[in-house]
Amino acid sequence: MIGAAVIAVLAVITLAGGLTTPDPGFGVVGPAVLPTIIGALMLVTAVWLAVDVARGTPPPSTEPLDRRPFAYSVAATAAFLYAYVPLGFVISAATFLVVQARILGSRNLVRDVIAGVVFIVALYLLFVQFLTIALPKGPLPF
Amino acid sequence: MDIFGSLLGGFATALSPVNLLYAGIGVLLGTAIGVLPGIGPALTISLLLPITFSLDPVAAFIMFGGIYYGAMYGGSTTSILVNAPGESASVVTSLDGYQMAKNGRAGAALATSAIGSFVAGTLATLGLMIFATILVQQAVKLGPPEYFAIMIVALSAVTSLSGTSAPKAVFATLLGLALGLVGLDNQTGQLRLTYGIDALEEGIDVVLGAIGLFALSEVFWYAATLRSQEEHRETIRGSVWMTMSEFRRSVPAWLRGSGIGFFIGALPGAGATVASFISYAIEKRVSKHKSEFGKGAIEGVAAPEAANNAAAGGHLVPLLGLGIPGSGTTAVMLAAFQIYGLQPGPLLFSTRPDLVWGLIASLYIANVMLLVLSLPLVGIWVKLLDIPKPLLFAGITVISAVGVYSLNRNAFDLVVVFVLGVMGFLMKRYEFPLAPVILGIVLGPLIDNNLRRGMIMTDGNFLTLLTRPGTAAILAVAVLFLVLPFAVRIYGRARGRRDLATFAEAPEG
Numbered sequence: 081m082i083g084a085a086v087i088a089v090l091a092v093i094t095l096a097g098g099l100t101t102p103d104p105g106f107g108v109v110g111p112a113v114l115p116t117i118i119g120a121l122m123l124v125t126a127v128w129l130a131v132d133v134a135r136g137t138p139p140p141s142t143e144p145l146d147r148r149p150f151a152y153s154v155a156a157t158a159a160f161l162y163a164y165v166p167l168g169f170v171i172s173a174a175t176f177l178v179v180q181a182r183i184l185g186s187r188n189l190v191r192d193v194i195a196g197v198v199f200i201v202a203l204y205l206l207f208v209q210f211l212t213i214a215l216p217k218g219p220l221p222f
Numbered sequence: 223m224d225i226f227g228s229l230l231g232g233f234a235t236a237l238s239p240v241n242l243l244y245a246g247i248g249v250l251l252g253t254a255i256g257v258l259p260g261i262g263p264a265l266t267i268s269l270l271l272p273i274t275f276s277l278d279p280v281a282a283f284i285m286f287g288g289i290y291y292g293a294m295y296g297g298s299t300t301s302i303l304v305n306a307p308g309e310s311a312s313v314v315t316s317l318d319g320y321q322m323a324k325n326g327r328a329g330a331a332l333a334t335s336a337i338g339s340f341v342a343g344t345l346a347t348l349g350l351m352i353f354a355t356i357l358v359q360q361a362v363k364l365g366p367p368e369y370f371a372i373m374i375v376a377l378s379a380v381t382s383l384s385g386t387s388a389p390k391a392v393f394a395t396l397l398g399l400a401l402g403l404v405g406l407d408n409q410t411g412q413l414r415l416t417y418g419i420d421a422l423e424e425g426i427d428v429v430l431g432a433i434g435l436f437a438l439s440e441v442f443w444y445a446a447t448l449r450s451q452e453e454h455r456e457t458i459r460g461s462v463w464m465t466m467s468e469f470r471r472s473v474p475a476w477l478r479g480s481g482i483g484f485f486i487g488a489l490p491g492a493g494a495t496v497a498s499f500i501s502y503a504i505e506k507r508v509s510k511h512k513s514e515f516g517k518g519a520i521e522g523v524a525a526p527e528a529a530n531n532a533a534a535g536g537h538l539v540p541l542l543g544l545g546i547p548g549s550g551t552t553a554v555m556l557a558a559f560q561i562y563g564l565q566p567g568p569l570l571f572s573t574r575p576d577l578v579w580g581l582i583a584s585l586y587i588a589n590v591m592l593l594v595l596s597l598p599l600v601g602i603w604v605k606l607l608d609i610p611k612p613l614l615f616a617g618i619t620v621i622s623a624v625g626v627y628s629l630n631r632n633a634f635d636l637v638v639v640f641v642l643g644v645m646g647f648l649m650k651r652y653e654f655p656l657a658p659v660i661l662g663i664v665l666g667p668l669i670d671n672n673l674r675r676g677m678i679m680t681d682g683n684f685l686t687l688l689t690r691p692g693t694a695a696i697l698a699v700a701v702l703f704l705v706l707p708f709a710v711r712i713y714g715r716a717r718g719r720r721d722l723a724t725f726a727e728a729p730e731g
Contacts, residue, residue, distance in 0.1 A: 083652055087393055090397070093417075094400045094415065097414065097415040097417060098414075098415070101412060101413075101414050101415075102412065103412075104410045104411075104412060108674070108677040108678050108681060108682035109673065109674045109677040109678075109682065110410070111407040111409065111410050111412040111414055111670075112414075113674075114399075114403060114666075114669070114670045114673065115400065115403055115414055115415055118396050118399050118400050118403070119400070121392075121396050122393060122396045122397070122400070125389045125390075125392050125393040125396065126393075128388075128389035128392075129387075129389040129390065129393070132387065132389055137387070145446040145447070145651075146445065146446055146447065146448045146449050147446075149445045149446070149448045150442060150445045150446035152445075153441065153442060153445035154442060154445075154644065157438065157441070157442075157619055157640065157643070158640055160619065160620075160623065161623055161636040161637070161639070161640050162636075164623050164627065164633075164636060165627070165633045165636075169624065173620045173623070173624075176616065176619070176620065177613070177616045177617065177620060180612070180615070180616035180619065181610075181612040181613050181616045182612070183445065183612075184444065184445055184448065184611065184612035184615055184616065185448055185611075185612050186610060186612035186613065188610075191610075192612075192613060195613050196613075199613075199617055199620070200620075203620070203621070203624065206273075207272075207624065207628070211272075211273060211275065211276045212276055213272065213275060213276060213628050215624065215627075215628075216627065
C-alpha cells in the first residue's frame with residue numbers, strides 16, 4: 081500500500097509537471113501532451129497496484145536489512161559524490177575507498193590503503209595520461 | 223552496395239592494427255568487468271563508456287563491439303563457478319553450470335560455454351548482417367507513426383517480460399519515459415518536468431540512469447544484505463576441455479540455442495534472459511538425457527550460453543536497422559551513438575558505412591578473439607573473483623563517479639545519479655524491474671518526437687494510428703506482447719507446466 085501511495089505521489093508530480101508545461105501553440109500535439117498522459121497512466125498503475133495488494137497478492141519478501149552498513153554506505157556515497165569536484169578525484173576517491181571498504185566489512189586497513197592507492201594511481205594514469213580526460217583536481221596540483 | 227563488398231570494407235577498417243588493438247582492449251575489458259559478480263552487460267558498457275570519449279567514433283565502436291560480446295561472455299564464467307550469477311541472462315546457465323562445476327566438470331562447462339558463445343556469436347553476427355540490411359531497405363517506407371508504433375512494441379514487450387507484477391512493470395516503464403522527457407523539448411524549446419531546477423535543462427542522460435540504477439543501487443544492495451552474503455565458489459579441476467561425447471552433445475544444443483537466441487533477441491524488448499530460459503526449456507524437452515537436467519547436463523549449459531550470446535547479436539538488429547533499442551544494454555549502446563552525435567538506423571548505413579560495417583566486422587573479430595583469449599586466460603578471470611568484495615564495491619562507486627562526471631563535467635549529474643541509485647535500490651527491494659526504466663529513458667524523447675511528427679502528418683488525428691495498415695499491424699503486436707505472458711502463465715498453471723509458467727515469469731536484465 082505504501083508502494084501504491086509513493087507511486088501516486090510520483091504520478092501527481094509528473095501530472096502536475098505535464099499540466100503546467102506551457103503550450104507554445106505551434107505543432108499539432110504540444111510538448112505537454114505526453115508528460116500528462118504518462119502522469120495519468122502512472123496514477124492508473126498506483127490504483128492497479130493498490131487493488132492488487134487489496135486482493136491479496138503476496139507482498140515481496142522483505143527480509144530485514146542490515147540497516148547500519150546500508151545507512152553508512154549511502155551516507156558515505158553521498159559525501160563522496162558531494163566532495164568529488166571541490167576536493168578533487170585523488171583526495172575524495174582515496175578517502176572514500178578506505179572508508180567504504182570498512183563499512184562494507186573489510187577489517188584489513190593496510191591492505192585497503194595499499195589497494196586504494198594502486199587503484200587510484202591506475203585510474204588516474206588511465207584517464208589523465210592515456211585517455212587525456214581531465215579529472216577534478218581540487219586543492220592538489222594533480 | 224552489396225553486403226559482401228560492404229563487409230570487406232568493414233574488415234579493411236577493423237583489421238587495421240590500431241583498430242585491432244582497440245577491439246582486443248574492448249574484449250579484455252568487457253570480459254574482465256563482465257566476470258565481476260553483479261555487473262551485467264548494460265552496466266559494463268556504461269562504466270566503460272568514458273574510456274571511449276577520446277577516441278574517434280570508428281575506433282570507439284570497434285571497441286564497443288569487443289566490450290559488448292566480452293561482457294556477455296564474462297558473465298558465463300561467473301555463473302559456472304559461483305552459485306550466485308551476476309546477471310539475469312546467466313541465471314539459467316548456472317542451473318547446470320554450477321552443478322557441473324561441483325561434479326568436477328567446470329572445465330567442460332567453461333569450454334562448452336566458450337565455444338558455444340563463439341558459434342552463437344558468429345552465427346548471430348551473420349544474421350545481424352543479413353536482417354539489418356533487409357530492415358534498412360524496408361525502413362525507408364516507415365514514417366514517424368510506424369516508428370512510434372514500433373517503440374510501443376519495444377516498451378510493451380519489455381514490460382510484459384519483466385518480473386511478476388504487471389502494475390510494477392508498467393510503472394517502471396512510465397517512470398523511465400517520464401525521466402526521459404525531462405529537460406528541453408527539442409521541437410518547441412519548452413522546458414518540461416524540470417520543476418524550476420536549471421541543472422535539469424539538459425535532461426537525464428541514459429548513462430546516468432544505467433550507472434545509478436545498476437551500479438550504485440547494486441552497491442547499496444550489497445551493503446544492505448551484508449550479513450546474508452554467502453558465496454560458494456568451485457575451482458577448476460583438470461583441463462579446460464570437453465570429452466568427445468560432451469562435444470557431440472553440445473553441438474546441436476549450440477545450434478538450437480543460436481537460432482532461438484538470435485530470433486528472440488531480434489524482437490524488440492525480448493531480452494537475452496528470455497532467450498536463455500526458452501532455449502533451456504526446449505533443450506530439456508528434446509534431450510535424450512532429461513534426467514540429468516538440473517544435475518549438470520552439458521546441454522543445459524551449451525544451449526542457454528549460445529542463446530544469450532546470439533540474443534546479444536539479435537538485439538543489434540533493431541538498433542542498427544531502425545535505431546530502436548530493444549534492451550537495457552542496447553539502450554546504453556544507443557546513448558553511446560548519441561554521444562558522438564550519430565543516430566543509428568537506415569541513414570547511418572548510407573552516411574557512415576565505414577562505421578556501421580566496421581562495427582559489424584569487429585563483432586566477428588571480437589568473437590575470434592574471445593575464443594582465443596577466453597579459455598587460456600580463464601585462470602586470470604577466475605582470479606578477478608578473488609578481489610575482496612568490500613574493495614570491489616567501493617571501487618565500482620569510484621568508477622561510477624569518474625564516468626558520470628567525465629560525461630558532461632556537470633557536478634549536478636552526480637546528484638542525479640545518487641538519487642537514481644537510491645531509487646534503484648528501493649525498486650529492487652520492492653521488486654520493481656529496472657530494465658524498463660532504462661529503455662524508457664532512451665525511448666521517451668524518441669516516442670514523443672515521432673508521435674508529434676506523426677500527428678503533424680495526420681493533422682492531429684489519433685485514429686490514423688489505427689487505420690494506417692502498417693501501424694495497426696505493429697500495434698497489434700504490441701497488444702499481443704502485453705497479453706501473451708498472461709496467457710502463457712495461465713495456460714502453464716492450468717496444465718501444471720511449471721517450466722512454461724516460470725519462463726513466462728523470467729526476470730529481465
